[in-house]
Amino acid sequence: MTDTLDPRTGGPTGPRPIIESTVSSQEQMRYIGQQAADARLNVEIETEGMTLNMGPQHPATHGTLRLVAKLDGEQVVSAEPIMGYMHRGYEKLTEVRTYPQVTTLVNRIDWLGSFANEVPFILAAEQLMEIEAPPRAKWIRTILFELSRISNIALFLGDMGVQLGAVTPVFLAFRDREFVLNQVEAVTGGRFHPNFDRIGGLKDDLPAGWIEETKAVMVKMRAFCDELETLLMGNEIFQARCRGIGVIPPAVAQEYGLSGANLRASGVDWDMRRDNNYGMAYDECDWKVWTHPDGDSYARYWVRLQETREATYIVDQLLDSMPSGPIMAKVPRIIKVPAGEAYVATENPLGAMGYYIVSQGELTPFRVKIRSASFSNMSVSPWVLKGVFVPDIITILASLYFILGDIDR
Amino acid sequence: MAEDTATTEAPAEEETDEEVAAPEPDPARDAALAMLTELLGDAIVESHIEPGRDLWVRVQRDAWVESIQTARDSLRCYWIDFLSAIDWMPSPYGREMEAEQDWIIHGRDIKETPAMESGVAGGETRFQVFARVYSIENNLGITFKADLPDDDLRIETLLRTYAGINWHEREAWEMFGIHFDGHPDLRALYLPSGFEGNPMRKDFPLLARRVKPWPGIVDVEQMPEVESPGDDAPSEEGGEA
Numbered sequence A: 001m002t003d004t005l006d007p008r009t010g011g012p013t014g015p016r017p018i019i020e021s022t023v024s025s026q027e028q029m030r031y032i033g034q035q036a037a038d039a040r041l042n043v044e045i046e047t048e049g050m051t052l053n054m055g056p057q058h059p060a061t062h063g064t065l066r067l068v069a070k071l072d073g074e075q076v077v078s079a080e081p082i083m084g085y086m087h088r089g090y091e092k093l094t095e096v097r098t099y100p101q102v103t104t105l106v107n108r109i110d111w112l113g114s115f116a117n118e119v120p121f122i123l124a125a126e127q128l129m130e131i132e133a134p135p136r137a138k139w140i141r142t143i144l145f146e147l148s149r150i151s152n153i154a155l156f157l158g159d160m161g162v163q164l165g166a167v168t169p170v171f172l173a174f175r176d177r178e179f180v181l182n183q184v185e186a187v188t189g190g191r192f193h194p195n196f197d198r199i200g201g202l203k204d205d206l207p208a209g210w211i212e213e214t215k216a217v218m219v220k221m222r223a224f225c226d227e228l229e230t231l232l233m234g235n236e237i238f239q240a241r242c243r244g245i246g247v248i249p250p251a252v253a254q255e256y257g258l259s260g261a262n263l264r265a266s267g268v269d270w271d272m273r274r275d276n277n278y279g280m281a282y283d284e285c286d287w288k289v290w291t292h293p294d295g296d297s298y299a300r301y302w303v304r305l306q307e308t309r310e311a312t313y314i315v316d317q318l319l320d321s322m323p324s325g326p327i328m329a330k331v332p333r334i335i336k337v338p339a340g341e342a343y344v345a346t347e348n349p350l351g352a353m354g355y356y357i358v359s360q361g362e363l364t365p366f367r368v369k370i371r372s373a374s375f376s377n378m379s380v381s382p383w384v385l386k387g388v389f390v391p392d393i394i395t396i397l398a399s400l401y402f403i404l405g406d407i408d409r
Numbered sequence B: 001m002a003e004d005t006a007t008t009e010a011p012a013e014e015e016t017d018e019e020v021a022a023p024e025p026d027p028a029r030d031a032a033l034a035m036l037t038e039l040l041g042d043a044i045v046e047s048h049i050e051p052g053r054d055l056w057v058r059v060q061r062d063a064w065v066e067s068i069q070t071a072r073d074s075l076r077c078y079w080i081d082f083l084s085a086i087d088w089m090p091s092p093y094g095r096e097m098e099a100e101q102d103w104i105i106h107g108r109d110i111k112e113t114p115a116m117e118s119g120v121a122g123g124e125t126r127f128q129v130f131a132r133v134y135s136i137e138n139n140l141g142i143t144f145k146a147d148l149p150d151d152d153l154r155i156e157t158l159l160r161t162y163a164g165i166n167w168h169e170r171e172a173w174e175m176f177g178i179h180f181d182g183h184p185d186l187r188a189l190y191l192p193s194g195f196e197g198n199p200m201r202k203d204f205p206l207l208a209r210r211v212k213p214w215p216g217i218v219d220v221e222q223m224p225e226v227e228s229p230g231d232d233a234p235s236e237e238g239g240e241a
Helices: A025-044 A090-096 A099-106 A114-129 A135-163 A168-188 A210-233 A236-242 A250-255 A297-320 A373-379 A381-385 A390-400 A404-408 B004-014 B027-043 B061-075 B100-106 B163-176 B207-211 B216-226
Strands: A050-054 A066-072 A075-082 A340-348 A351-359 A367-371 B044-050 B054-059 B079-087 B127-135 B140-148 B154-156 B179-181
Touching (some): A066 A390, A075 A381, A075 A390, A090 A099, A090 A367, A099 A114, A114 A351, A135 A168, A135 A210, A135 A297, A135 A390, A210 A236, A210 A297, A236 A297, A236 A390, A250 B079, A250 B163, A340 B054, A351 A373, A351 B079, A367 B079, A373 A381, B027 B044, B027 B054, B054 B061, B061 B127, B061 B154, B127 B163, B140 B154, B163 B179
Parallel strands (some): B054 B140
Antiparallel strands (some): A340 A351, A351 A367, B044 B054, B079 B127, B127 B140
C-alpha cells in the first residue's frame, strides 16, 4: 500500500485497494481532507454563474411555467418563475358575463378540480342575494367538492413519483382517478368541466344507483392511498429525495399566503372546511384535519395523502346522511345580484380559493377578484428555491403542487 | 368613540333586510374594530361590519402600511390573503354592446353611463386599493381599503410587512397602473413586456367583444320574452325590448 496520493484524483495511486484491509483510518481521513480542500478551491475560483431556463414547456411545470434559475455549480443562487403564458384574463371577462355564465369560465382555473372552482363563486353570489341552498343541494355540493379534491390530489400523489423518477405511481393514479371522474360525469355530464353549480342549488339531482357506486369507488380510492403509502412513501429513495428538502417554516408560509396542504404541512392547523365552513355540510360529519410539523416536501406529500383518504370518509358519511328534499332554492329567473361586496373562500384541493365580488345590482358583476391558491403557493418559490440543488427544484415544485391555470387565471 | 362608525353604518345597511338577520351581534368583529380604532384613531375613514361574515376598514392612504401592520401585530393577522384594486368608474363601454345584435335587444341609448358608485365602507375616488389579511388564530379576516387620488396613483408598498405581497402588487401595478412606492421590482407579471395600457381599468376595451357580437347575450335577455309566465320574470326586463 503506497502512501502517495494521486494528485489528479486525490485517491491512492496504483491498483485499486480493497477498502477494509488496506486503507487505514488515517489514510481515509487524509483522503477526505484532500476532497474538502478541492471543494474549497472550487468555491474560491471565481466562476461565472450559469442561468438555467426551465420551461415554458417542461414536464415539471403542469402547464407553461417558466423558471429562470441562476446557478453556482449545482446550487441555485436565485430562481424566479415567469408566468403569463396562460393568462386568460378571467377577472376582466367576468365583468361581461352574467352571474350564471361565470361558472363556465371559472371551471377552467384549476382544471383538475373544476367543480371546486365554481363553489366559492356561487356561495359569494348567494351571500349577496341572501339565498341559501336547500340541505340536499349542500350535501351534494360538498360531495362533489370532495370528489374533485380526490381526483385532483390523486393525480398529485402519482405525479410526484414521476417527477422523482418512479413511473409506476402515475399509472395507478390515472387508473384510479378515472373511477372518481366517472362518478362526477354520471352526475354532471362533464368529466373536467361540470358547470353544475347554480345560484341557489344545483342543476340536477343524483342519478339512480349513484350512491352505491360512489361508495364502492371510495373503497377503491382508499386502497389506492394504501398502495401509494407503501409503494412510494415507504420507498427509501423517495424519502431521501423529499425529507428535509424545501423546508418552509410556518411564519414564512403565512407571510406568503400559503394555504391548503402546503400550510398544514408546515404545522399550521388551519382548514377552512372546519374553521370557516360557510354554506357547506362539513359540520355534519366526523373528520380530522391532518398537519405535519416538518414543512418539507415529504410532509406536503404526507398531508395530501392523508387528506385524500380523509376525503373518502367525508364522502362516505355524507352519502349515508343525505337528506331528501329539493335541490334548488327559489331563485328569480333572471338573476340580478343586489349591490354590495362579498368575499367567500373555500378550502379547494390546491388551497384557499376565494372570490371577492363587487356587485352594483346589475346582471353582471362589477368586479371580481379571484384569489387563487396556486398564485400564493408559488409566490414562495423564489424564497424556498434559494440555495437548493438543481434536482431538488423539481422535488420542491412538484411538492408545492400548482396548476398553471390557477396561477395565471 | 370606538364603535361609532360601525354602529351608524350597520343599521342603515341592515334596515332593508328582513328582521331576522338584522340584530345578529358579532362580538369578535366589533372587538377587532374597536381595537383598530383605538390604535389608529383618525387614520380610519370608514368601516363596516357584516355580522358573522366580514369586516371592512377604509383607511387614509398615508396610513395604509401602518394600519395593516397594526392589524398584523395586534390582531395576529399573519396570513396575507390578497391585494388588488377596484376601478370604480362605470365602464364607458357598458357591457360592450357595440354589436348590432346588442342594439336590437337594448336599443341604442343603453350606453348612458351612470354616476360613479362606491361599495362597502365607501370611497371617494376612482381607484381604490384593497387588501385582505387574516388571523388564523382568531379566525377573522379584515379587508382594508384605501382611496387613491386620480392624479397621484401611488401607495406605499406592503413588502416590509408581508414579503408575499410582491406578486400581488406587481399584478395591481400592471393591471391598474398603480405605483407602489418602495417596491424594488415593479415588472410585468403576466403581460408581455411591451404591453401598453392597464387592462383591468374600466376604460380599457375588451377587444374580443368589440369585433364579434356575443351570442351569450341572447340567452340572457330574450328568454323571458319567449316564455314569460308573468309571475317569476322581474318586471323591469319587460320594458327594454
